[in-house]
Amino acid sequence: MGKALIIGAGGVAGVVIHKCCQNSTVFTEICIASRTKSKCDKFKEKLQDKTTTKITTAQVDADDVNQLISLIRREQPDIVINVALPYQDLTIMDACLATKTDYVDTANYEPKDTAKFEYKWQWAYRERFERAGITALLGCGFDPGITGVFCSYAQKHYFDEIRYIDILDCNGGDHGYPFATNFNPEINIREVSANGNYIENGKWVETKPMEIKRVYKFDQVGEKDMYLLHHEELESLALNIHGIKRIRFFMTFGQNYLTHLKCLENVGMTSIEPIIYEGREIVPLQFLKAVLPDPASLGPRTVGKTNIGCICQGIKDGKPLNYYVYNICDHQVCYKEVGSQAVSYTTGVPAMIGAMMVMTGKWKKPGVYNVEEFDPDPFMDALNQWGLPWKEDFHPTLVD
Numbered sequence: 001m002g003k004a005l006i007i008g009a010g011g012v013a014g015v016v017i018h019k020c021c022q023n024s025t026v027f028t029e030i031c032i033a034s035r036t037k038s039k040c041d042k043f044k045e046k047l048q049d050k051t052t053t054k055i056t057t058a059q060v061d062a063d064d065v066n067q068l069i070s071l072i073r074r075e076q077p078d079i080v081i082n083v084a085l086p087y088q089d090l091t092i093m094d095a096c097l098a099t100k101t102d103y104v105d106t107a108n109y110e111p112k113d114t115a116k117f118e119y120k121w122q123w124a125y126r127e128r129f130e131r132a133g134i135t136a137l138l139g140c141g142f143d144p145g146i147t148g149v150f151c152s153y154a155q156k157h158y159f160d161e162i163r164y165i166d167i168l169d170c171n172g173g174d175h176g177y178p179f180a181t182n183f184n185p186e187i188n189i190r191e192v193s194a195n196g197n198y199i200e201n202g203k204w205v206e207t208k209p210m211e212i213k214r215v216y217k218f219d220q221v222g223e224k225d226m227y228l229l230h231h232e233e234l235e236s237l238a239l240n241i242h243g244i245k246r247i248r249f250f251m252t253f254g255q256n257y258l259t260h261l262k263c264l265e266n267v268g269m270t271s272i273e274p275i276i277y278e279g280r281e282i283v284p285l286q287f288l289k290a291v292l293p294d295p296a297s298l299g300p301r302t303v304g305k306t307n308i309g310c311i312c313q314g315i316k317d318g319k320p321l322n323y324y325v326y327n328i329c330d331h332q333v334c335y336k337e338v339g340s341q342a343v344s345y346t347t348g349v350p351a352m353i354g355a356m357m358v359m360t361g362k363w364k365k366p367g368v369y370n371v372e373e374f375d376p377d378p379f380m381d382a383l384n385q386w387g388l389p390w391k392e393d394f395h396p397t398l399v400d
């Protein structure tokens with residue numbers, strides 16, 4: 001069918017690449033381009049004899065729009081799958097506009113110097129994408145991504161009105177290190193050390209980091225502590241799910257992770273303010289990333305399961321209804337299939353599916369969209385087919 005340009009060659013990219021190669025009838029060709037070309041070449045070497053997808057590789061600095069434009073003009077992809085870092089979202093969207101190429105990503109833009117992510121920068125591209133006749137699909141990982149599809153599926157099939165949504169992200173995996181992050185450490189630590197917040201009656205309510213804690217018993221994982229965080233899909237779901245009164249996001253953390261994080265914060269290692277070290281400017285958090293384990297290396301060591309899903313509470317035919325839809329993913333099963341742990345897997349699979357939805361025309365519409373703005377049904381079918389089957393529970397335990 002067509003060609004995808006995959007930008008980035010980290011943990012999530014590895015899964016996208018494997019999944020595109022499994023799905024050769026849609027992805028007849030892929031080009032893997034990243035800052036470090038040798039990482040792209042490694043994927044090519046590993047996969048080229050096992051797939052009919054034609055694989056090429058390239059070097060690109062995705063902070064540089066002109067380099068991106070030349071790469072896209074040379075490679076002529078049908079779609080760009082951005083699995084580099086959130087800092088590159090806007091340059092890649094600019095290059096897609098200049099070359100009239102469709103775009104998918106998994107995380108919303110965040111400026112390097114302020115640890116604040118929101119959709120306003122990318123939503124500002126709406127009219128330009130409409131005029132260019134191309135589609136941008138934003139936030140198509142698990143959360144954001146599948147969580148939005150789960151909510152729109154609930155709205156389409158089960159509810160007249162959804163009033164409350166709780167998104168629960170549980171990682172019951174153990175990698176055996178005292179401290180490591182499951183995806184890019186810089187992005188992960190910026191996210192979890194920020195103030196929490198949620199939306200109630202149309203307004204953001206801010207909390208201190210990790211101020212709100214709940215304990216929840218997750219199917220196939222067991223009881224875990226979870227904490228309320230700010231998360232990007234809250235912003236789009238509050239607009240796109242009609243009648244919503246409150247939406248919150250919780251993520252599980254073990255006490256050990258939190259103690260390490262607190263200590264790193266207390267000594268200043270999580271700061272994004274540059275400091276001078278031996279005459280040279282360094283950013284403490286970037287230095288910390290350099291000494292922490294590479295998330296892409298956690299695959300062989302991580303055991304246990306993730307359980308991520310959405311609890312919706314609302315009304316159907318005048319009666320109250322509760323509905324929980326979630327996916328359980330086993331770290332070791334993912335590793336055996338694609339050589340990555342479940343956090344990369346649960347992000348990379350939906351990114352491939354999102355690109356497939358756009359390429360096959362099912363989700364093709366000029367403009368800039370979040371996943372919940374499209375028909376969830378073909379995406380939900382594809383989740384079952386491509387490795388992330390989901391379960392439903394009509395009598396879930398609720399979060400107070």
Ligand code: NDP
Pocket residue numbers: 007008009010011012013033034035036039060061062063083084085086088106107139140141142143144145182183184187295296343346347
């Ligand atoms: P990694 O750090 O493992 O990989 C990032 C890749 O991007 C690396 O290969 C890196 O290159 C490359 N890169 C960084 N800067 C540039 C640049 N300027 N030009 C070209 N390439 C660049 O990150 P992950 O794979 O863990 O995460 C990828 C994305 O997925 C992130 O945006 C993250 O926020 C998102 N994510 C989304 C989730 C969701 O559920 N929605 C969950 C988890 C992650 P190099 O190898 O040279 O460093």
